[in-house]
Amino acid sequence: MSFALHIVTIAAISAGAFFFLAGTIGLLRFPDVLTRLHALTKADNLGLGLVVLGLLPLAGSMREGLKLVCVWILVLLASATVSQLIAYTARRDGQPP
Amino acid sequence: MSLALALEIVFAVVVLSAAVWTIAAREIFPAVAGFVGYGLLLALVWMRLGAPDVALTEAAIGGGLTGALLLGAAAPLRASERPVAVEGPGRVLRWLAAALSATVAVALAASVLFLPDPAPTLAPAAAENASATGLGNPVTNVLMAFRAMDTMLEKVVLLLALVGVWSLAPDRFWGGRPGPRHHADPLGVLAFLARLLPPLGIVVGIYMLWAGADHPGGAFQGGTILAAMWLLVMMAGLTDTPPVSRRWLRVVLIAGPAVFLIVGIGGLALGDGFLAYPVAYAKPLILAIEFAMTLTIAVTLALLVAGPPERSAER
Numbered sequence: 001m002s003f004a005l006h007i008v009t010i011a012a013i014s015a016g017a018f019f020f021l022a023g024t025i026g027l028l029r030f031p032d033v034l035t036r037l038h039a040l041t042k043a044d045n046l047g048l049g050l051v052v053l054g055l056l057p058l059a060g061s062m063r064e065g066l067k068l069v070c071v072w073i074l075v076l077l078a079s080a081t082v083s084q085l086i087a088y089t090a091r092r093d094g095q096p097p
Numbered sequence: 098m099s100l101a102l103a104l105e106i107v108f109a110v111v112v113l114s115a116a117v118w119t120i121a122a123r124e125i126f127p128a129v130a131g132f133v134g135y136g137l138l139l140a141l142v143w144m145r146l147g148a149p150d151v152a153l154t155e156a157a158i159g160g161g162l163t164g165a166l167l168l169g170a171a172a173p174l175r176a177s178e179r180p181v182a183v184e185g186p187g188r189v190l191r192w193l194a195a196a197l198s199a200t201v202a203v204a205l206a207a208s209v210l211f212l213p214d215p216a217p218t219l220a221p222a223a224a225e226n227a228s229a230t231g232l233g234n235p236v237t238n239v240l241m242a243f244r245a246m247d248t249m250l251e252k253v254v255l256l257l258a259l260v261g262v263w264s265l266a267p268d269r270f271w272g273g274r275p276g277p278r279h280h281a282d283p284l285g286v287l288a289f290l291a292r293l294l295p296p297l298g299i300v301v302g303i304y305m306l307w308a309g310a311d312h313p314g315g316a317f318q319g320g321t322i323l324a325a326m327w328l329l330v331m332m333a334g335l336t337d338t339p340p341v342s343r344r345w346l347r348v349v350l351i352a353g354p355a356v357f358l359i360v361g362i363g364g365l366a367l368g369d370g371f372l373a374y375p376v377a378y379a380k381p382l383i384l385a386i387e388f389a390m391t392l393t394i395a396v397t398l399a400l401l402v403a404g405p406p407e408r409s410a411e412r
Contacts, residue, residue, distance in 0.1 A: 074297075077290065084286040 005057040012054030019047035033090040037083045044079035048072055108145060112138045125171040132167060136160030149313035150236040153305075157321035165328075165402050231380035233311030240315065241383045245372045249357040252390060255397050256350060263341055265405040272342030273410050275403040281334045291333030298326035306391045310380070316353075316387045320394030327399045338403050340410035346396065353393030357386050 019042050026039025052072045059065035115138055119131035136159030143152035186194075223239055230242045240248045266273070281287045302322035309315030330336050339346050360382050361372040368375050374382050 077294070081286050081290045088285075 009054045009057050012050045016047045016050030016054060019043055019050065023047060034087055037087055041079060041083055044075055048075055105145060108138070108142050112142060125174055129164065129167045129171050133160050133164035136164065150234070150315065150318075153313060153318045157318055161325065162321060162398055162402070169402060169404065229376060229379065230374070230383060232383065234309060234313065234315075236313070237309050237315055237383075237387075241386065242374065242379070245357075245361070249354060249361065249372070252354045252357065252393065255394070255401075256354060259350070259397050259401055262401060262405050266341075266407065270406045270409055272340060273406040274340050274408045275338045275400060275406050276331075278337060278408065279332045279334045281332070283334070287333045288335060291330045291335050295326040295330060298322055298329075302326065302391075302395070306387060309387065310384065316390040317394055320391045321398060323391065323395035324398035324402075327395065328402055331399075331403065338400075341400075341406050342410065349392050349396045350400075351393070353386070353390035356389040360386055 023039050023041075023043025026042070027036050030036045030039055049072055052068045055068055056065050059068060112135065115131055115135035119128050119135055122128040122131055137156060139159060140152045140156035143149070143155055220235075223235055223243060226243075227233075227235055227238055230238055232238050232241070263275075302319045305314040305319035305322060306316055307314075309319070331338055360374070364373040364375070365371045
């Protein structure tokens, strides 16, 4: 059982790290604001989500696990809001779409 | 090389890079972005050093609040940035400043490197007397009991900083509302977040204050979160900044230092000296001070970010 859980942890955190890497490369390489935001949200939403998923089996108690999930939900909320605001401002200021 | 050491080296290199970037960036906005990143990375370093209290404060103040203040200062400067850069300080002055900074850095590094081993510390003394206050968090013990004078004066400094910001107000707006009136789409995402997040943030802020007695946390960290929630509601246009002449506002602003002073003078009369808590009541007294301080810190920090009064009290 614990072996299987470790496999889940390693797989999920590796996948999460991949999304962070891809998101960072996208942030650095993509040409304009909206595509860069698109890359960035992958790191926040999927990357962090997978890292949290991978850490859940290691959480000592139900409380710790819930705290981890709360962190993810709060980051989702913040990043979704900030992306919308950045995209709105970029469009208003006449950045190329 | 162990994994932990590798991680520490990576932290050190990244923090130093962020610091160099902040200094070397030629424009204000990238420099501020670098500074915010530097603050957050520094918080990770403090965690690694086993100082969660300092890490929380660094993330809240160094990364969050100072970043917001600097962004607020940078925004009006951006338009005039290029002409100002042309008439910047001369080469000699810049080299002198660099030499002075380098000397200070080298002196600091040397004094850390040549500390006697073991380094002089009051930690055992603080740990020994921890039971005197009834609080479980040694950092709160030091801040609120052993070095209470410093903490009280720190709050007075915050208040003076706010008075400094307010003194920038034009005469005709004195007593008016700080900062511009923010307008956001009442059905937009910002207004949505400003309705959704504050209940959660207020609970977390108060929890931080309450947990500070026995766990990492405390008045400053809790107060910063409360300030952020208030700023969020103001920036979403759901409420306006209060006129600085309001009586309740002034009372909240001085509540923290005032309660601290009253308890301190009470210690002079009843206890062993200024700020000496009677042992039997140490914990409730400290909690009362921290509660008042949290409110004061929250309002002070939010108003520092909001800026000087620039509109009359009537809308």
